Amino acid sequence: MKAKELFGEIRNDLVLVEKELKKIANLPEEKLLSETSGHLLNAGGKRLRPAFALLAGKTFQYDLEKLLPLAVALELIHMATLVHDDVVDASVTRRGIPTVKAKWGNQVSVYTGDFIFGQSLIQIARCNNKKIAEILADVSVKMSEGEIVQLRTTFDPKQSLRDYLFRIKRKTALLISASCELGALAAGAPENFVRALRWYGYYLGMAFQITDDILDLIAEEKELGKPVGSDLRQGVVTLPVIFALQKSPRKEWLAEVVGKPDKKEGEVLEAIDEIKKCGAIEYSFGVSQRYLIKAKQRLEILPESNAKKSLALIADFINIRTY
Amino acid sequence: MKAKELFGEIRNDLVLVEKELKKIANLPEEKLLSETSGHLLNAGGKRLRPAFALLAGKTFQYDLEKLLPLAVALELIHMATLVHDDVVDASVTRRGIPTVKAKWGNQVSVYTGDFIFGQSLIQIARCNNKKIAEILADVSVKMSEGEIVQLRTTFDPKQSLRDYLFRIKRKTALLISASCELGALAAGAPENFVRALRWYGYYLGMAFQITDDILDLIAEEKELGKPVGSDLRQGVVTLPVIFALQKSPRKEWLAEVVGKPDKKEGEVLEAIDEIKKCGAIEYSFGVSQRYLIKAKQRLEILPESNAKKSLALIADFINIRTY
Numbered sequence: 001m002k003a004k005e006l007f008g009e010i011r012n013d014l015v016l017v018e019k020e021l022k023k024i025a026n027l028p029e030e031k032l033l034s035e036t037s038g039h040l041l042n043a044g045g046k047r048l049r050p051a052f053a054l055l056a057g058k059t060f061q062y063d064l065e066k067l068l069p070l071a072v073a074l075e076l077i078h079m080a081t082l083v084h085d086d087v088v089d090a091s092v093t094r095r096g097i098p099t100v101k102a103k104w105g106n107q108v109s110v111y112t113g114d115f116i117f118g119q120s121l122i123q124i125a126r127c128n129n130k131k132i133a134e135i136l137a138d139v140s141v142k143m144s145e146g147e148i149v150q151l152r153t154t155f156d157p158k159q160s161l162r163d164y165l166f167r168i169k170r171k172t173a174l175l176i177s178a179s180c181e182l183g184a185l186a187a188g189a190p191e192n193f194v195r196a197l198r199w200y201g202y203y204l205g206m207a208f209q210i211t212d213d214i215l216d217l218i219a220e221e222k223e224l225g226k227p228v229g230s231d232l233r234q235g236v237v238t239l240p241v242i243f244a245l246q247k248s249p250r251k252e253w254l255a256e257v258v259g260k261p262d263k264k265e266g267e268v269l270e271a272i273d274e275i276k277k278c279g280a281i282e283y284s285f286g287v288s289q290r291y292l293i294k295a296k297q298r299l300e301i302l303p304e305s306n307a308k309k310s311l312a313l314i315a316d317f318i319n320i321r322t323y
Numbered sequence: 324m325k326a327k328e329l330f331g332e333i334r335n336d337l338v339l340v341e342k343e344l345k346k347i348a349n350l351p352e353e354k355l356l357s358e359t360s361g362h363l364l365n366a367g368g369k370r371l372r373p374a375f376a377l378l379a380g381k382t383f384q385y386d387l388e389k390l391l392p393l394a395v396a397l398e399l400i401h402m403a404t405l406v407h408d409d410v411v412d413a414s415v416t417r418r419g420i421p422t423v424k425a426k427w428g429n430q431v432s433v434y435t436g437d438f439i440f441g442q443s444l445i446q447i448a449r450c451n452n453k454k455i456a457e458i459l460a461d462v463s464v465k466m467s468e469g470e471i472v473q474l475r476t477t478f479d480p481k482q483s484l485r486d487y488l489f490r491i492k493r494k495t496a497l498l499i500s501a502s503c504e505l506g507a508l509a510a511g512a513p514e515n516f517v518r519a520l521r522w523y524g525y526y527l528g529m530a531f532q533i534t535d536d537i538l539d540l541i542a543e544e545k546e547l548g549k550p551v552g553s554d555l556r557q558g559v560v561t562l563p564v565i566f567a568l569q570k571s572p573r574k575e576w577l578a579e580v581v582g583k584p585d586k587k588e589g590e591v592l593e594a595i596d597e598i599k600k601c602g603a604i605e606y607s608f609g610v611s612q613r614y615l616i617k618a619k620q621r622l623e624i625l626p627e628s629n630a631k632k633s634l635a636l637i638a639d640f641i642n643i644r645t646y
Contacts, residue, residue, distance in 0.1 A: 033471045084437060087410060089428045105412045106429055107474050113433075114407060114440075115467035121444070121460030128453050137444030144438035148356045151430050 006314050009306050010054040013064055013071075017050045020072045024119050036104060036112040040079050049074035049179040055314075056183030056197045058307030066186045069126040074179050076120035077136065081143060083113040132182050139174045146170025155235035157245055157255040164242055165206070168213075173205030180204075180311075196298045200311065203295035207318050210288040213238035214281055217272055229268050235261065239287060240280035248278040288319055329637050332629050333377040336387055336394075340373045343395045347442050359427055359435040363402050372397035372502040379506030379520045381630030389509045392449040397502050399443035400459065404466060406436040455505050462497045469493025478558035480568055480578040487565055488529070491536075496528030503527075503634075519621045523634065526618035530641050533611040536561035537604055540595055552591050558584065562610060563603035571601040611642055 007014060025041040028034040050071035057067045086109045104112075124133055146167050153159055153167070180201030184194045215224065216231045217240055224230075231238050237245075241258060248254050257263060257271045275281070292315045302308050330337060348364040351357040373394035380390045409432045427435075447456055469490050476482055476490070503524030507517045538547065539554045540563055547553075554561050560568075564581060571577050580586060580594045598604070615638045625631050 028468060028471075030468055030472050030475070032475045033468060036471075081437075084433050087429050087433045089430055106410050107412055108471065110407050110410045110433055110436075111467045111470040111474070115464060115471070117437075117440070118460060118464035118467055121456070121463055125453060125456035125460050130448060130451050133444070133448035133456065137441060137448050140441035140444055141438060144434045144441055145351055145353055145356060147434040148351075148359075148431065148438070149353050151434065152353070152355045 006310055006317060007051050007055075009058060009310050010051060013054050013068075014047055014051060016064070016068060017047060017054075017071050017075065020068065021075060024072075024076070024116075027119075028115070032104075032108070033112065033115060036083075036108055037116060040083055040112070040116065045075075047075055049078050049175060052176060052179040052201060052311075053183030053186070055307045055310055056180040056189075056201075057187035059197070059302050059305055059311070060184060060187040060189035060193060062187055066127070067183060069123040070132060070182055070186050073120045073123035073127070073136065074175065074182075076116050076123065077140065078175060080113045080117035080120065081147075083109050083116065085147075127186065129186065131185060135178050135182060139178045142170045142174055150236065153237065155259050155261055156237065157258040159237050159242055161239070161242055164237070164239055168206060168209040169202075172209040172212075173202050176205030176208065177201035193302055196301050200295050200298040200315075203291045203298065204315055204318065207288040207291035207295065207315075210239055210284055210291070211318055214240060214284050214288070217275060218281060229272050232258070232268055232271060233263060239284045240275050243280040243283045244275040244278050247280070248274050250274050285319060292316075292318055329633055329640060330374050330378075332381060332633050333374060336377050336391075337370055337374060339387070339391060340370060340377075340394050340398065343391065344398060347395075347399070347439075350442075351438070355427075355431070356435065356438060359406075359431055360439060363406055363435070363439065368398075370398055372401050372498060375499060375502040375524060375634075376506035376509070378630045378633055379503040379512075379524075380510035382520070382625050382628050382634070383507060383510040383512035383516060385510055389450070390506060392446040393455060393505055393509050396443040396446035396450070396459065397498065397505075399439050399446065400463065401498060403436045403440035403443065404470075406432050406439065408470075450509065452509065454508060458501050458505060462501045465493045465497055473559065476560065478582050478584055479560065480581040482560050482565060484562070484565060487560070487562055491529060491532040492525075495532040495535075496525050499528030499531065500524035516625055519624050523618045523621040523638075526614045526621065527638055527641065530611040530614035530618065530638075533562055533607055533614070534641055537563060537607050537611070540598060541604060552595050555581070555591055555594060556586060562607045563598050566603040566606045567598040567601050570603070571597050573597050608642060615639075615641060 021041045025038040026034060028037060053071045053074055054067055057063070087106045120136075124136055127133070146169070149163075150167055150171065153163060177198050178201070181194055181198035184197040189197075213231060216238065217229060219228065221227055227233070232241065235258075237258060241254075245251055245255055245258065254271055254274055257267050260267075263271075295315045296312055299308055299312055344364045348361040349357060351360060376394045376397055377390055380386070410429045443459075447459055450456070469492070472486075473490050473494065476486060500521050501524070504517055504521035507520040512520075536554060539561065540552060542551065544550055550556070555564065558581075560581060564577075568574055568578055568581065577594060577597055580590050583590075586594075618638045619635055622631055622635055
């Protein structure tokens with residue numbers, strides 16, 4: 001089963017989301033800004049957040065006119081955070097595919113992100129729904145909190161499971177949760193369905209990020225589009241690493257490597273090996289799996305529909321994807 | 324006459340704005356974020372945008388409950404742009420008082436800005452007014468456009484008056500214009516009053532930025548809080564410079580200095596001298612003055628009130644302030 005088949009139900013509407021994103025990238029009269037926005041918005045991507053909003057809407061009465069600005073806003077918020085993630089300090093280097101920062105510099109990344117975020121606000125205003133505006137404002141605030149915590153804890157091996165869950169909730173789960181919740185809300189679903197989809201999105205988002213963090217250690221470079229162990233190199237301490245720092249027979253050595261901003265290539269590969277050997281990957285998949293079970297349980301109260309089936313399949317798919 | 328006397332009419336309400344800003348800085352559980360936000364939000368400042376919104380509201384039926392979240396949102400948007408302005412690329416150096424960037428680095432500046440901007444969205448959602456959300460979304464987009472244009476044209480001596488006006492409109496005038504317009508709108512003023520205040524704010528904002536750009540060349544370092552000629556050093560080409568690049572007998576030499584990223588201290592001072600000698604300051608004051616006259620004309624249709632008098636006095640004050 002391929003990822004895109006999960007979204008068969010809403011394929012045509014995702015094409016409309018794509019069109020809107022292209023339009024926005026073409027808006028700026030300023031050439032530099034339309035280049036940077038185009039670079040971001042035309043680069044494709046899974047459009048996961050719009051897909052969740054649309055599917056959540058389809059579990060109830062689907063009104064594309066109401067859902068489209070929401071779906072576009074969600075993707076724009078996500079894209080804006082991606083481009084702000086590109087901003088670096090002089091001491092930090094980045095590898096992998098060219099980012100806006102790599103091509104144009106920090107300042108351009110900041111304002112391109114601000115521009116795209118501003119465009120999301122235009123879409124949110126279009127929704128004309130106080131609750132949508134409130135929830136997305138709250139998520140935006142919490143996402144930036146998560147980013148600051150991630151910065152503060154970079155290269156810090158003394159992190160607990162709780163610290164990690166706090167971070168990925170803000171970094172990933174809250175926006176996916178809001179996508180599901182607001183898709184249902186915009187479709188006029190009753191409060192208990194809206195709540196169920198909010199929780200589904202939250203659990204699924206947590207599992208999604210945990211799986212991402214696992215794949216960063218075990219996937220092939222060509223699948224990831226970046227070198228294996230990027231998080232480790234950049235000092236982002238993820239779930240498998242936290243487990244290994246507690247359980248590995250070489251935990252002292254591992255803590256030293258994790259805390260080192262300039263790791264040797266050999267050290268990175270050896271650390272990944274240690275992390276794998278102590279069972280951290282299996283443990284992390286287990287944590288992710290438990291979130292996915294909870295996610296699917298939340299769907300139970302929803303009436304039967306193809307959209308509901310797709311949402312359940314997505315939960316099955318998260319843990320077996322290889323990219 | 325002192326600046327703060329202009330705001331006598333709304334002094335008590337500005338205290339409430341201040342309180343709300345302090346509250347927001349104290350919100351984050353994350354210590355680093357409450358430090359950076361506090362550094363910004365507790366640093367004082369003229370609170371010009373809240374003041375305009377409150378005064379504009381007072382020209383009609385004043386309802387502080389409706390105006391307060393708007394006033395707070397306006398200041399937060401302004402503060403967020405200030406902290407994003409702190410993000411620099413490795414090649415650029417900054418002088419003057421410590422900024423968030425200087426103390427904490429680029430990445431912290433980005434996310435602190437995002438956090439504060441997110442807080443403005445919470446306030447905007449509280450306003451529960453589609454028009455307010457739309458206008459502020461539009462202004463946010465245009466402000467980031469202006470910033471990108473400013474980046475692209477840094478150190479470029481081949482800029483026209485039109486380029487300059489395009490930039491300062493986005494950088495400064497639109498948010499001040501929105502402050503006046505939305506203050507009136509939130510107070511339920513009729514469409515023609517709202518429009519009058521929008522234009523008043525626009526013209527006043529243009530004059531405000533032009534005066535700022537003049538003061539950067541002629542004020543004392545201790546009044547500015549930064550070295551004289553900061554814009555020139557950083558490559559921001561302002562109105563007096565554009566005039567001098569056309570009229571100075573040494574315009575070729577001046578163009579060379581303006582275009583040079585690494586200017587010697589002596590060159591900067593000599594360039595300022597040339598700019599002053601060719602009448603660029605008088606010319607720029609003249610342009611500003613014409614905007615201020617237009618601003619005051621727009622007030623004419625408003626019913627008499629103390630708030631209206633204050634707005635007119637502010638227009639008189641812009642050109643004679645010394646900081």
